[in-house]
Amino acid sequence: MRILSGIQPSGKLHLGNYFGMMKRMVDYQENNELYAFIVNYHALTSVFDAKKLQEGTFNAACDFLALGMDPEKSTFWVQSDVPEVTELTWLLSNVTSMGLLERAHAYKDKVVKGIPATHGLFSYPVLMAADILAYGGERVPVGKDQKQHIEIARDIAERFNATYGETFVLPEEDIEEEIATVPGIDGQKMSKSYGNTIEIFADEETLRKKVMSIVTDTTPVDEPKPIENNTLYEIYSLFLNPAEKEELKDRFLTPGLKYGEVKKELFGMIWEYFRPYREKRKGYANDRGEVMNILQKGANKARETASHYVQLARKNVGLYYWD
Numbered sequence: 001m002r003i004l005s006g007i008q009p010s011g012k013l014h015l016g017n018y019f020g021m022m023k024r025m026v027d028y029q030e031n032n033e034l035y036a037f038i039v040n041y042h043a044l045t046s047v048f049d050a051k052k053l054q055e056g057t058f059n060a061a062c063d064f065l066a067l068g069m070d071p072e073k074s075t076f077w078v079q080s081d082v083p084e085v086t087e088l089t090w091l092l093s094n095v096t097s098m099g100l101l102e103r104a105h106a107y108k109d110k111v112v113k114g115i116p117a118t119h120g121l122f123s124y125p126v127l128m129a130a131d132i133l134a135y136g137g138e139r140v141p142v143g144k145d146q147k148q149h150i151e152i153a154r155d156i157a158e159r160f161n162a163t164y165g166e167t168f169v170l171p172e173e174d175i176e177e178e179i180a181t182v183p184g185i186d187g188q189k190m191s192k193s194y195g196n197t198i199e200i201f202a203d204e205e206t207l208r209k210k211v212m213s214i215v216t217d218t219t220p221v222d223e224p225k226p227i228e229n230n231t232l233y234e235i236y237s238l239f240l241n242p243a244e245k246e247e248l249k250d251r252f253l254t255p256g257l258k259y260g261e262v263k264k265e266l267f268g269m270i271w272e273y274f275r276p277y278r279e280k281r282k283g284y285a286n287d288r289g290e291v292m293n294i295l296q297k298g299a300n301k302a303r304e305t306a307s308h309y310v311q312l313a314r315k316n317v318g319l320y321y322w323d
């Protein structure tokens, strides 16, 4: 099975990215053909500082490699190193109805949060469709926030195939229900661009402060705590197996639990969980040459696949005027 997914270098990696997508990607590479990339063209919709984008891209590469992305087994690259996807975006744009994009929640959510309402942000799902279709992605592991975008990609592929003849593979989203949307410290979806993240590679003090500032309700200590829509409970659960989750549930439902204590425990757990990755990450962060080398090789592999689909699309729409 060909698995494909990307992450934007729009800020620092957080628990939502890790559990929603990256951890699953790394696990998939054992038995599947994995395509993983850093979508810097997409990040241009919210990052308007060149230096920030450059640094974010390098950092995202170090993150992914530290977390277990194996560039020998998988294809790992930076989106803009295969610029053919932007051409494909144009070819797809002409079979993408305005209504399809107007219904996209992510666009509206981002505009409400202050991200500029540009044409780029509006057509984000078309570029995303091009990314998936250019590489023949069959399954796309994502968080729930991206479900609609994958449906849009599938709709666009169907429409293209129906208009010009069989060209693209129809992709399917792959969402883990248990961790579909990881909440941020303010209780809303954790997002790099919303400033509500718990960054997995933050230094100890920053991480502690973030965890201690997770929103909690005002239930008195000597009363049972709610577990529905309880951000602290949801984040803590990410690190537990089913039996441990049951225990946590009991603790919340038993009067006497202090949120402050639970936060301290959670901080300790996050810090320990990512310790080995943190160490590994230092190695990559200090070896820019090696990281660049890996990304270049990845881009070469990725381009081979993309050129197959992009050339087929060019031909099928009639751009080969000499034929």
Ligand code: ATP
Pocket (backbone or CB within 6 Å): 005, 006, 007, 008, 009, 010, 016, 017, 018, 019, 020, 021, 046, 141, 142, 143, 144, 145, 146, 179, 180, 181, 182, 183, 184, 189, 190, 191, 192, 193, 194
């Ligand atoms: P931005 O705010 O710039 O959109 P983001 O934090 O949403 O950034 P993306 O790069 O857009 O991160 O998404 C990378 C992957 O992480 C996607 O598969 C997305 O579904 C997943 N993801 C992002 N946030 C969460 C979350 N809170 N819970 C689960 N998965 C998430």
Ligand code: MG
Pocket (backbone or CB within 6 Å): 145, 191
């Ligand atoms: Mg996002």
